[in-house]
Amino acid sequence: MTELSGEPPDLTGETPEAPEPTPEGTVPSVAARLAFYQRAGGVITPLLTALVAFLIGGLVVYATTGKNPVSTYKAIFKGSGLSWLSPVSVHWHTFYPNAVKWTGWNTGNLTALNLQQTLIVVTPLILTGLAVAFAFRCGLFNIGGNGQYTVGAITAVQFGVWFSGLPGPLHVIIAMAAATLAGAAWAGIAGLLKATTGAHEVITTIMLNWIALWIGSYLVGFNGPMQDKREISAPVTKSIAPSAHLHVFWGNPLLQGLHIGFFIALGALVVYWILLNRTTLGYEVRAVGFNAEAARYGGISVARNYFLAMAISGAFAGLAGAIDLLGWEFNLDLISVQTVQIGFIGIAVALLGRNSAIGIFFSALLFGALLNGTSSRNLDPSIFKPELAGNLTRIIQGLVVLFVGADLLILYLWQARKKVRLLQRKAEQA
Amino acid sequence: MSVRAEQLQRAAWTRASAPQTIGLVGIALGFLALWLALPPFGVRTAPAPVAVGILAAAAGIWAISRGKVRVGGGAIVIGLVGIAGALLAMRASSSNLEGVFVWSALLAATLRFATPLTFAAIGGMFSERSGVVNIGLEGMMLMGAFFGAYGADQTGSWVGGIFIGMLSGALLALVHAIFTISLRADQIVTGTAINFLALGVTGYLYNQHYGNNGTPNNLPAIPDVNIKFLSHIPPHGLGNFLYNSIGQLNLMVWLSLLLLPVSYVVMFKTPVGLRIRSVGEHPRAADTLGISVYRTRYGAVILSGALAALGGVFLSIGFLNSFTENLTAGRGFIALAALIFGGWRPFGAFAAALLFGFSSALALRLPDLSASSSAAWPVLFQTLPYVLTLIAVAGVIGRSIPPAAIGRPYIKQ
Numbered sequence: 001m002t003e004l005s006g007e008p009p010d011l012t013g014e015t016p017e018a019p020e021p022t023p024e025g026t027v028p029s030v031a032a033r034l035a036f037y038q039r040a041g042g043v044i045t046p047l048l049t050a051l052v053a054f055l056i057g058g059l060v061v062y063a064t065t066g067k068n069p070v071s072t073y074k075a076i077f078k079g080s081g082l083s084w085l086s087p088v089s090v091h092w093h094t095f096y097p098n099a100v101k102w103t104g105w106n107t108g109n110l111t112a113l114n115l116q117q118t119l120i121v122v123t124p125l126i127l128t129g130l131a132v133a134f135a136f137r138c139g140l141f142n143i144g145g146n147g148q149y150t151v152g153a154i155t156a157v158q159f160g161v162w163f164s165g166l167p168g169p170l171h172v173i174i175a176m177a178a179a180t181l182a183g184a185a186w187a188g189i190a191g192l193l194k195a196t197t198g199a200h201e202v203i204t205t206i207m208l209n210w211i212a213l214w215i216g217s218y219l220v221g222f223n224g225p226m227q228d229k230r231e232i233s234a235p236v237t238k239s240i241a242p243s244a245h246l247h248v249f250w251g252n253p254l255l256q257g258l259h260i261g262f263f264i265a266l267g268a269l270v271v272y273w274i275l276l277n278r279t280t281l282g283y284e285v286r287a288v289g290f291n292a293e294a295a296r297y298g299g300i301s302v303a304r305n306y307f308l309a310m311a312i313s314g315a316f317a318g319l320a321g322a323i324d325l326l327g328w329e330f331n332l333d334l335i336s337v338q339t340v341q342i343g344f345i346g347i348a349v350a351l352l353g354r355n356s357a358i359g360i361f362f363s364a365l366l367f368g369a370l371l372n373g374t375s376s377r378n379l380d381p382s383i384f385k386p387e388l389a390g391n392l393t394r395i396i397q398g399l400v401v402l403f404v405g406a407d408l409l410i411l412y413l414w415q416a417r418k419k420v421r422l423l424q425r426k427a428e429q430a
Numbered sequence: 431m432s433v434r435a436e437q438l439q440r441a442a443w444t445r446a447s448a449p450q451t452i453g454l455v456g457i458a459l460g461f462l463a464l465w466l467a468l469p470p471f472g473v474r475t476a477p478a479p480v481a482v483g484i485l486a487a488a489a490g491i492w493a494i495s496r497g498k499v500r501v502g503g504g505a506i507v508i509g510l511v512g513i514a515g516a517l518l519a520m521r522a523s524s525s526n527l528e529g530v531f532v533w534s535a536l537l538a539a540t541l542r543f544a545t546p547l548t549f550a551a552i553g554g555m556f557s558e559r560s561g562v563v564n565i566g567l568e569g570m571m572l573m574g575a576f577f578g579a580y581g582a583d584q585t586g587s588w589v590g591g592i593f594i595g596m597l598s599g600a601l602l603a604l605v606h607a608i609f610t611i612s613l614r615a616d617q618i619v620t621g622t623a624i625n626f627l628a629l630g631v632t633g634y635l636y637n638q639h640y641g642n643n644g645t646p647n648n649l650p651a652i653p654d655v656n657i658k659f660l661s662h663i664p665p666h667g668l669g670n671f672l673y674n675s676i677g678q679l680n681l682m683v684w685l686s687l688l689l690l691p692v693s694y695v696v697m698f699k700t701p702v703g704l705r706i707r708s709v710g711e712h713p714r715a716a717d718t719l720g721i722s723v724y725r726t727r728y729g730a731v732i733l734s735g736a737l738a739a740l741g742g743v744f745l746s747i748g749f750l751n752s753f754t755e756n757l758t759a760g761r762g763f764i765a766l767a768a769l770i771f772g773g774w775r776p777f778g779a780f781a782a783a784l785l786f787g788f789s790s791a792l793a794l795r796l797p798d799l800s801a802s803s804s805a806a807w808p809v810l811f812q813t814l815p816y817v818l819t820l821i822a823v824a825g826v827i828g829r830s831i832p833p834a835a836i837g838r839p840y841i842k843q
Contacts, residue, residue: 064638141618143565199823202565202618203770206763207816207823214812223806347622387637394630401623402605406615 046352046359046404050366053399057392065388072384079378080369081114114378116251116258120328122368124149126265127320128346129364130272131187131313133355135201137276138309139289140194144187144205145343147212148314151186152179152321154216157332158226160240160325171243176264176322183318184311186212191310195303201310209343216337228331235334246327261323266361268316273357275312285309317343345371348397351404370396449496456489456505463512467519474520483513534674536791541676541683542749544780544787546571546741546758548686550765551772551779552693553737557603558774559697560730561710561835565621566606567738568762569628570599574739575746576632579645579753588650588747595743596736602628603735607728614839625762633755645752652748654680682744689737694776706730710833713840723840738762767819774832786815 058069077083128145135142159175166174190208193199219226221235228238251257276282287295288305296302320342325332349367353359372378374389463483466473473479490505550567557564564570574595581594606624609615640646661673697703708716709726717723745761746753764786772778789811796808 060634064634143618143622193820193824197824199820203766203823204820206565207767207820210760210763210816211813211820214809214816217812218806218809221806221809224809225806227806344622344626347619348626351619385637387641388634391630391633391637394626395634396630398623398626398628398630401619401626402609402615404619406609406613406620 046354046363049400049403050352052403053396056399057396060395061384061392065384067384072389075380075383076370076373076389078111078373079114079375079380080118080373081111081116082118082365082369084111084115113251113255114372117256117375117378118365118368118372119258119262120256121372122364123262123265123327124320124324124342125345125349125364125368125371126360127268127316127323128342129349129353129360130268130346130357131316131320131343132346132350133353133360134272134276134285134316135309135313136350136355137289138285138305139292140191140201140306140309140313142187142190142205142310142313142317143202143343143347144190144208144314145317145346146340147205147209147343148183148186148317149321149343150212150216150337150340152183152318153325153329153332154219154226154321154337155179155182155318156322156325157237157240160244160330161238164241164243166243168243168245171241172246172326175240175244175326176319179322179325180315180319183321184315187314187317188307188311191307191314194310195306201306213338213340216332217334220332220337221334226332237332239331240326244326245330246323256328259323259327261327264319264323268319269357269361272316272360281308317346345397348401352400367393367397449493449498450501452489453493453498453501453505456486456493457501457508459483459486459489460505460508460510460512462486463509464515464519467516473516476517476520479516480513483509483516485509486512534671536788536795537675538679539791539794540784540787541679542787543790544783545680545683545686546745546749546761547765547768547783547786548780549689549741549744550738550762551769551783552689552776553734553741554766554769555693555697555734555774555776555779556706556730556737557734558769558836559710559833560706560727561713561833561838561840562607562610562727562731563617563621563837564606564731564734565618565766566602566624566628566762567734567765568758568760569621569625570602570735570738571742571745571758571762571765572628572632572756573598573602573735574742575757576636576742576753578739578743579649579746580635580639582650582747583646586650588652591650591747592652592740592743595746596739599735599737599739599742600732601735603732603738604728606735607731610839611724611727611731614841617837617839629756632753636753636755640753644754647752649747649751651751652681652744654678655684680744680748682740682748685740686744690776690780697776707833709840710835713835713838717840717842723842727840738765741765764815767815770832771819771822782815782818785818789814 054073058073061067061069061072128149131145131148132142156175156179159178160171163171163174186208187205190199190201190204193204194201218224220237221227224235226237228234228236246259246261248257248259274282276286284295284300284305285308287298287300288302288309292302295305329336345367349360349363352363352366353361370393374386374393376386376390379386379389459482463479463486465471466479466482486509487506490502490507490509493502493505495502550571553570554564554567577598578591578595580591582588582591585591585594602624605627606620609620609623610617655678657673657677660677661669663669663672695703697706705716705721705726708719709721709723709730713723716726741761742758745757750757765783768782768786769779771782772780793808793811796811
């Protein structure tokens with residue numbers, strides 16, 4: 001099989017669609033206007049997309065339960081703890097003396113605790129978002145984030161259990177490096193197949209996801225080689241040695257505080273930006289993603305870049321698995337191996353973030369807040385059932401991905417608006 | 431045609447095909463090597479399977495030396511795997527072996543596991559042959575699974591469940607069609623979104639309607655077809671075998687078998703099929719001839735959603751008789767794999783679905799093989815469909831070639 005799609009999908013967010021000739025001719029075309037918005041930082045389309053998705057989600061809430069969507073979203077927002085960051089509370093105090101006082105960097109209150117949990121979720125989302133985005137920039141669609149994350153997590157556990165005598169930082173670095181390499185190797189299989197035989201990466205990465213899932217189930221599951229033999233009744237690995245734990249810098253380590261993995265993810269954002277925009281490799285990757293034929297004509301090895309882009313992409317996802325394991329999970333059980341979703345959410349993160357480092361940060365924050373705010377621990381069941389809210393999150397994710405992929409929808413909406421105006425004008429004239 | 435030319439032609443034919451045939455015989459011998467160690471033969475000593483396996487490998491080497499690398503390589507690998515498998519099987523006790531390899535039950539389970547895959551793969555074939563990639567098969571199946579159960583519950587009859595399930599799959603497919611065909615969004619991105627949406631929508635509605643209690647126990651089920659007379663077919667063993675394997679299958683299993691020739695005829699022998707294929711191979715040419723590319727693709731995608739949903743309906747009210755969140759658990763992706771492995775053809779996809787179904791059925795039964803009945807390795811059998819598809823996509827065993835215009839939106843001029 002050579003190519004599933006002839007041209008690599010244009011998902012870079014850098015190349016506005018060429019303006020189509022409009023029948024009117026004189027009016028500045030809608031496409032041109034959209035292109036302008038995209039050039040103006042590309043903020044408007046993602047914002048609109050998210051807004052529309054949330055609106056539809058709100059409609060779903062209202063139509064099915066009759067509850068006020070605004071209060072539901074408010075409860076989710078409260079559960080996410082993001083309000084901790086809001087400086088508004090300072091000003092509130094001057095107007096409403098009874099309002100909660102800004103307590104400075106108080107790590108004790110519930111909001112701070114919620115924010116820590118949200119940022120723990122945001123951390124791997126940034127990384128899997130980067131994994132999807134890096135492949136996108138090379139014109140590849142990495143659906144294999146789940147598998148690469150799993151492989152990374154398994155490797156991190158194994159290395160965390162081994163070498164228990166090592167000093168802390170060294171142990172952490174070894175475990176993370178091994179997991180990153182494992183993720184890179186796993187995605188590299190897809191890259192290699194694409195580079196050598198032209199096998200489409202979408203299909204190979206989906207297959208690799210399931211292979212990773214079942215190999216993981218074998219390793220971790222009952223009587224598997226990695227199952228903790230002291231706990232015969234539970235399919236779970238041994239816990240990693242304390243020396244491999246990531247340092248918790250905010251909150252109580254016993255209550256799952258925020259670990260330094262968050263800064264590693266932020267560092268990965270910087271690495272991503274530098275790698276793409278300031279290195280030869282990044283230039284070549286972008287060139288291949290922009291137009292593989294032209295890149296080949298320009299002397300760039302397309303096959304080599306396919307392989308490297310997939311491997312680097314997998315490295316991000318593998319690192320995500322390692323950070324979750326070393327940061328707060330500490331051991332791996334069968335159910336979490338079989339229900340990994342983080343790679344898929346990474347697709348939504350990358351698409352909404354327009355594959356840019358800063359965009360990925362904010363969309364990871366959004367989805368992390370949604371995930372944590374709808375968890376059964378944080379959402380007040382009297383306002384909205386957490387089981388429903390979790391699925392609402394999935395619906396919103398789906399809508400975001402659906403709309404981000406369809407720039408033309410916005411074009412149509414513009415056109416429809418214009419037609420309505422035209423009709424109105426005609427009606428006025430008549 | 432002169433006699434001389436005819437002779438030349440025949441000679442050329444023999445040269446080309448004899449190694450091919452020998453290679454295929456080698457592959458068959460490789461399977462035989464394994465089979466010898468299993469019931470009903472149940473050979474308990476090494477020499478026979480090893481000899482047959484070596485014969486298979488030898489045939490493979492000969493085929494390679496005559497230029498048939500793929501077939502020959504396949505024969506060598508299968509011969510060696512056959513020997514290994516046979517030696518492994520001999521380590522299990524023969525009563526355990528007979529417990530696992532109840533061929534009639536295995537065949538019935540294989541068909542049962544293959545049915546949802548067949549429906550979804552055939553559905554996917556219509557969509558992909560028309561040039562629209564359908565990663566969303568999984569989501570469409572899931573919709574069918576939930577709304578099949580919901581519809582059966584609400585209407586009080588399984589027929590209602592089937593119709594409502596198909597309708598829901600078709601509706602979701604319509605969304606896919608609008609975004610990929612009219613709005614020209616990336617087909618893979620949209621398919622991913624479809625999967626998210628289906629997961630969210632079905633999970634949401636399931637929790638709202640059934641919550642913690644789950645679907646009701648008295649959900650109307652699609653009936654089994656009991657073919658009693660099969661057990662009276664003369665040789666008693668054969669009659670029993672037939673009755674136990676295909677005598678008590680679900681109606682949907684038979685429906686999926688019926689779907690195969692129908693979809694083959696529609697796709698390859700009727701004008702409709704020709705239109706679908708032409709739109710998928712060269713939409714511009716089809717458009718020039720007056721075929722509406724958009725309308726054909728819309729029809730094909732919606733049909734694919736309805737068929738995939740039928741697979742989901744079978745899972746919920748034909749097989750498990752209940753619905754839980756994410757019931758399909760990746761079967762839509764296996765169906766996609768079967769479609770690709772089967773070369774975008776109905777019978778090819780069905781053969782792949784059977785193979786995948788067999789590996790699932792075996793993985794479920796193999797734990798009974800070892801004495802402690804708790805070995806972990808049979809789980810690894812679950813990876814078989816995916817590994818095989820990887821190999822097929824990479825072109826090691828005969829390359830599967832997709833429709834030429836797949837994945838490309840069409841812009842009418």
